[in-house]
Amino acid sequence: MITKKIVFAVFTGWLVVLFVATQQPGHFTVDIPKTWDMQEIIRFHLPPPDSSVTVTYASEEYYNSLPEHVIYKTYPVYVQEQEPEGYLDSIRTLEPEVVFDLSKIKTQEDWIKAGEAVFHWPTSFSPPYQPPTSYIDRKETDVTGAPVTPEGLYPFSHYVVKEKGQIQLGFLSCANCHTRVMEDGSLIVGGQGNPAFDPEFAVFVKLFHVPFATLQKGVHQLTYAPWAPEVSEYAMSMDSADLVDMTIAHPNGTMVRQGISFGPAEDAVAVPSLIGLKDMKYMDKTGLMLHEGPGDLMRYAAFNQGMDMLTRYNDFIPMGVNDYTELPEAAEWDHPFGYDPFRYSDAQLYALTQYIYSLKPPENPNYFDEALLSRGETIFKEQGCITCHTPPLYTNNQLTPALGFEPPKEHFEKYDIFNVSVETDPTLAMKSRRGTGYYKIPSLLGLWYRGPYLHSGNLANLEDLFDPARLQDDYVPTGYKPYMVETMAVKGHEFGMELNEGDKQALVAFLKSL
Numbered sequence: 001m002i003t004k005k006i007v008f009a010v011f012t013g014w015l016v017v018l019f020v021a022t023q024q025p026g027h028f029t030v031d032i033p034k035t036w037d038m039q040e041i042i043r044f045h046l047p048p049p050d051s052s053v054t055v056t057y058a059s060e061e062y063y064n065s066l067p068e069h070v071i072y073k074t075y076p077v078y079v080q081e082q083e084p085e086g087y088l089d090s091i092r093t094l095e096p097e098v099v100f101d102l103s104k105i106k107t108q109e110d111w112i113k114a115g116e117a118v119f120h121w122p123t124s125f126s127p128p129y130q131p132p133t134s135y136i137d138r139k140e141t142d143v144t145g146a147p148v149t150p151e152g153l154y155p156f157s158h159y160v161v162k163e164k165g166q167i168q169l170g171f172l173s174c175a176n177c178h179t180r181v182m183e184d185g186s187l188i189v190g191g192q193g194n195p196a197f198d199p200e201f202a203v204f205v206k207l208f209h210v211p212f213a214t215l216q217k218g219v220h221q222l223t224y225a226p227w228a229p230e231v232s233e234y235a236m237s238m239d240s241a242d243l244v245d246m247t248i249a250h251p252n253g254t255m256v257r258q259g260i261s262f263g264p265a266e267d268a269v270a271v272p273s274l275i276g277l278k279d280m281k282y283m284d285k286t287g288l289m290l291h292e293g294p295g296d297l298m299r300y301a302a303f304n305q306g307m308d309m310l311t312r313y314n315d316f317i318p319m320g321v322n323d324y325t326e327l328p329e330a331a332e333w334d335h336p337f338g339y340d341p342f343r344y345s346d347a348q349l350y351a352l353t354q355y356i357y358s359l360k361p362p363e364n365p366n367y368f369d370e371a372l373l374s375r376g377e378t379i380f381k382e383q384g385c386i387t388c389h390t391p392p393l394y395t396n397n398q399l400t401p402a403l404g405f406e407p408p409k410e411h412f413e414k415y416d417i418f419n420v421s422v423e424t425d426p427t428l429a430m431k432s433r434r435g436t437g438y439y440k441i442p443s444l445l446g447l448w449y450r451g452p453y454l455h456s457g458n459l460a461n462l463e464d465l466f467d468p469a470r471l472q473d474d475y476v477p478t479g480y481k482p483y484m485v486e487t488m489a490v491k492g493h494e495f496g497m498e499l500n501e502g503d504k505q506a507l508v509a510f511l512k513s514l
């Protein structure tokens with residue numbers, strides 16, 4: 001009896017100790033999801049619009065054979081004119097400093113901070129950078145239209161030191177595309193990025209005389225979808241100058257991302273804001289990937305930072321060797337954007353999710369007249385916007401079929417579908433590897449710090465969305481308009497167009513307040 005009591009006492013004592021330990025402020029353990037879990041990968045992808053296409057993903061073995069990123073400290077890049085005196089030379093004296101160290105992560109704040117380092121970690125690097133000052137100067141940013149902050153910060157690239165004395169210029173971090181410089185010079189990290197990504201690529205192609213065959217191969221890898229071969233054929237029919245000019249046509253806030261369509265009407269996709277992503281059920285304009293927790297965002301990052309080019313669509317692997325039929329040796333993949341063959345560790349990706357989930361919207365600097373706002377809100381309700389853009393998220397988190405897409409019956413059980421098409425251009429949804437047959441209903445939160453709008457960023461201003469002139473063929477799109485196109489209709493989403501000018505003003509004011 002006594003022993004039983006002692007055992008019991010010891011046992012409950014331990015429970016108390018354990019309880020106290022887990023309740024220590026900030027201390028807790030996390031279950032890090034597994035990124036490359038094939039069942040989860042299959043679950044979180046929506047199928048292509050053509051259901052006869054077979055999609056297979058690179059194996060776990062292949063994924064694990066890729067080396068992990070070692071994440072070092074990154075240093076800001078300035079334009080030449082505003083670079084502090086001796087800046088690069090001072091970086092050349094620094095020791096390499098690893099900033100992602102799992103053993104040092106103890107609290108939620110540590111995870112977020114570590115995730116910030118992952119967000120800014122480039123995945124492609126220049127050879128060691130020798131010049132005494134930045135190669136980016138105002139002349140170049142004037143040509144490409146890349147925004148720079150008043151302090152001269154060029155926030156899209158970063159310097160790294162992996163070896164003492166050797167600075168490298170790094171690209172293709174999440175921050176490269178998901179950082180926005182506002183007109184007042186403020187920076188929104190995680191906002192709808194506005195680098196001059198594609199115009200800079202065009203400068204690079206011209207400067208380094210990238211051979212036409214390399215460009216063509218890249219275009220084929222990026223755009224070929226077995227269910228819409230004509231899209232890639234169209235791009236392949238262009239000459240070198242046309243291909244380069246095609247990329248210059250993309251305004252900041254839009255770009256080519258691997259797997260998008262490259263048709264005569266659409267070859268750009270608007271960059272999303274990642275602020276508020278935590279509450280969004282689908283990722284990508286087409287809802288290609290489900291978002292049901294950090295594991296899904298980890299998989300999103302792994303796929304989009306290299307792995308999706310190794311997915312097989314029938315017989316076609318975008319980054320495949322032997323006529324696109326076989327996976328390349330892990331260390332030898334040749335990504336048309338220049339992604340190095342590395343993977344993030346599960347812990348790095350988990351940290352990244354915690355950082356992204358922690359992003360807060362900036363303070364809205366606009367002044368609003370209360371009466372105008374409440375009139376705008378009433379109109380928003382009366383016009384039925386709230387059916388799809390339902391508060392508080394200003395989206396019902398559903399998918400709408402693209403023009404011409406008939407959702408298969410089983411989709412209604414598997415996905416959240418609002419079966420009304422808004423009839424915008426269906427190319428991205430129907431004829432690209434990012435396609436699913438759907439466009440998701442976007443959240444309207446943060447519209448004031450975003451733009452251009454709609455999935456391809458055709459409209460620069462919210463007012464344009466309600467301008468009936470955009471439905472006519474002689475319209476000049478204010479945002480993205482394809483290369484060689486002078487005028488074109490920006491079709492679909494014909495809500496709120498019949499309102500009078502005063503009501504439109506009130507509606508737009510309301511939208512800008514969200």
Ligand code: HEC
Pocket residue numbers: 119172173174175176177178255256257269270271272273274277280282283284285286297300301304305352434
């Ligand atoms: C080269 C530019 C680029 C880089 C680098 C990049 N992204 Fe993106 N990202 C985009 C574009 C463009 C889209 C829109 C794709 C679409 O809708 O089909 C996007 C979409 C997303 C989405 C979907 C969000 C939504 O609301 O639909 C997430 C999440 C995301 N990116 C996270 C990341 C993370 C995390 C990283 C770094 C690991 C990263 N991105 C790196 C350009 C980039």
Ligand code: HEC
Pocket residue numbers: 380383384385386387388389400420421422424425439440441442443444447450452453454455456462465493495496507511
């Ligand atoms: C039937 C559902 C539906 C209704 C009703 C609806 N929308 Fe939308 N809305 C969408 C979808 C889907 C998109 C994305 C379309 C695309 O990009 O091709 C969208 C896009 C938008 C965008 C652009 C957002 C961005 O990030 O680019 C704005 C702004 C918008 N809607 C406002 C409104 C307003 C205001 C109303 C009412 C007058 C309204 N919507 C009614 C479904 C709807």
